[in-house]
Amino acid sequence: MDNFHRLIEINSHKEQQYKYQLFNWRSELYDANDNTYFLLAKFALLNKLKIEQVNEFFNQYFSIDIFNLNLSEHRSLKYLFSIFSNQAYIQNNLITKSSGDLNILGIPLIQDYYVNTRHQEKIIRYCPECIKSYKLPEHASLKYLDRCLFHNVKFEIFSCNHRVIRLKERSVKCNINFIRIFCPDFPTPQTKKHNVPSQFSTVLNDLDKWNFSLKEICDKKLGKHLHTFKNMDCAIPEQCAHFVLVKELSLPESLREFTIPTNAIRKINSLSISNNSGFSFFENFTYFQFVALPVVYSSFCYLHRKKEASFIQSLLSFFDELKLALINKTEKFWYLHENDGIWTSSDSKGLYCGVLIHDLLIDWLTELWLPPLYTSIRSRRLQYFNNFHLMNEDLVKSASFIPVKSNISENKIDTLFSFNRVKFQEFAIPNFSSEQMLALDSMCDELVKSYIHDARVWLNRIECGEKPDHFPPRSRALLSLQKVQNQYRLFNIQID
Numbered sequence: 001m002d003n004f005h006r007l008i009e010i011n012s013h014k015e016q017q018y019k020y021q022l023f024n025w026r027s028e029l030y031d032a033n034d035n036t037y038f039l040l041a042k043f044a045l046l047n048k049l050k051i052e053q054v055n056e057f058f059n060q061y062f063s064i065d066i067f068n069l070n071l072s073e074h075r076s077l078k079y080l081f082s083i084f085s086n087q088a089y090i091q092n093n094l095i096t097k098s099s100g101d102l103n104i105l106g107i108p109l110i111q112d113y114y115v116n117t118r119h120q121e122k123i124i125r126y127c128p129e130c131i132k133s134y135k136l137p138e139h140a141s142l143k144y145l146d147r148c149l150f151h152n153v154k155f156e157i158f159s160c161n162h163r164v165i166r167l168k169e170r171s172v173k174c175n176i177n178f179i180r181i182f183c184p185d186f187p188t189p190q191t192k193k194h195n196v197p198s199q200f201s202t203v204l205n206d207l208d209k210w211n212f213s214l215k216e217i218c219d220k221k222l223g224k225h226l227h228t229f230k231n232m233d234c235a236i237p238e239q240c241a242h243f244v245l246v247k248e249l250s251l252p253e254s255l256r257e258f259t260i261p262t263n264a265i266r267k268i269n270s271l272s273i274s275n276n277s278g279f280s281f282f283e284n285f286t287y288f289q290f291v292a293l294p295v296v297y298s299s300f301c302y303l304h305r306k307k308e309a310s311f312i313q314s315l316l317s318f319f320d321e322l323k324l325a326l327i328n329k330t331e332k333f334w335y336l337h338e339n340d341g342i343w344t345s346s347d348s349k350g351l352y353c354g355v356l357i358h359d360l361l362i363d364w365l366t367e368l369w370l371p372p373l374y375t376s377i378r379s380r381r382l383q384y385f386n387n388f389h390l391m392n393e394d395l396v397k398s399a400s401f402i403p404v405k406s407n408i409s410e411n412k413i414d415t416l417f418s419f420n421r422v423k424f425q426e427f428a429i430p431n432f433s434s435e436q437m438l439a440l441d442s443m444c445d446e447l448v449k450s451y452i453h454d455a456r457v458w459l460n461r462i463e464c465g466e467k468p469d470h471f472p473p474r475s476r477a478l479l480s481l482q483k484v485q486n487q488y489r490l491f492n493i494q495i496d
């Protein structure tokens with residue numbers, strides 16, 4: 001036990017306890033499922049050691065940096081604690097394998113054990129039952145779980161104060177503070193036996209298995225992320241990814257009751273946008289080309305296929321609906337003064353010098369989808385046409401569009417646009433088959449419907465008496481284009 005002499009030495013300078021055994025540990029403090037940083041915190045408190053001393057000890061003799069444990073260090077530490085506890089080492093699958101990083105519909109999600117178990121935010125999630133036995137299960141750090149697998153009790157949150165704790169020391173130090181507050185009697189041995197059910201190994205097993213096949217399941221079900229057409233404004237991306245994880249990625253039945261509730265999600269559907277129509281250009285599209293595609297394509301559809309393209313029809317009938325609602329309106333309505341973002345209502349005494357709320361919606365959707373209708377004289381107009389031209393150029397580069405007037409030079413466009421009488425003109429037309437157009441139509445349908453839904457939700461709330469405080473309406477859906485096996489799919493996740 002040479003290594004431990006060093007610890008005795010470290011401690012003896014401080015405490016003058018040279019003759020006594022200084023290395024304390026009790027077997028009931030060890031649990032194979034404990035968060036490793038929590039084990040270290042218990043070790044430090046039990047031995048009245050500063051974390052620098054704990055680190056010095058583990059670092060010098062076991063080459064373990066306790067502040068930032070990698071996978072093998074997690075394993076080694078748990079192994080050491082099992083020896084200290086005179087217990088068999090239970091190989092924990094959660095730390096022996098790693099599922100790698102996931103990309104859930106464009107949202108990166110780190111699933112590595114050593115990253116997840118590290119204390120990264122200002123909170124520690126814990127089980128109110130486990131903590132009574134001085135335990136912090138490592139699965140409490142998996143945020144798609146809502147409750148403790150051992151007690152079926154909802155995890156609670158400890159918020160810590162980081163003002164005086166250095167970043168790298170937080171994982172251990174915050175756990176020390178957490179124990180001090182929640183277990184004021186620690187390390188007094190517990191007289192009362194707490195409820196420690198043991199029949200949950202199957203659930204843990206299922207969690208291990210699922211957790212580590214996640215990457216594979218994710219690749220199979222969600223495929224490769226190509227582009228996010230619409231992002232959700234009302235939910236934290238990470239939380240959104242957890243919803244998808246639980247709902248879409250083959251969660252074992254046994255785990256279902258322990259995961260976060262996903263009823264906030266109204267729907268998850270995926271639209272197959274090409275069966276054999278071969279959008280090979282999608283593969284090489286840049287971010288900007290994806291951004292340009294709906295804008296340029298929809299302007300073409302407005303001019304040439306208004307009748308066939310149902311998304312154009314949806315937009316136009318929504319505009320009619322808005323105009324009609326306005327005509328029939330008797331109660332107050334709102335105006336936005338766009339320069340200073342002030343909202344005034346029709347029943348206020350002042351002049352309404354802003355843009356009417358219904359017109360705002362029409363202009364907003366027009367700008368996104370129907371460039372030819374964009375006729376109001378605003379400073380954005382020139383900028384819009386310039387952008388539109390650049391978008392066309394981008395798509396021409398991808399060969400998915402063919403230029404209409406290839407001889408227009410940059411200079412000519414500038415002079416053309418500097419006169420306000422400019423009429424919308426096409427720069428490029430699609431280089432697709434009619435089958436591909438139909439596929440793109442269905443994609444645009446999904447997108448347009450989502451924008452209209454956002455607009456309706458926003459407008460409804462205002463009509464119910466809420467004062468508007470933002471514009472445009474917040475996005476309530478995530479729409480992501482994925483390549484799943486050999487198919488392109490548009491995933492649509494909508495929250496209420």
Ligand SMILES: [Zn+2]
Binds near residue numbers: 127153
């Ligand atoms: Zn518990």
Ligand SMILES: [Zn+2]
Binds near residue numbers: 122160161170
């Ligand atoms: Zn903290």
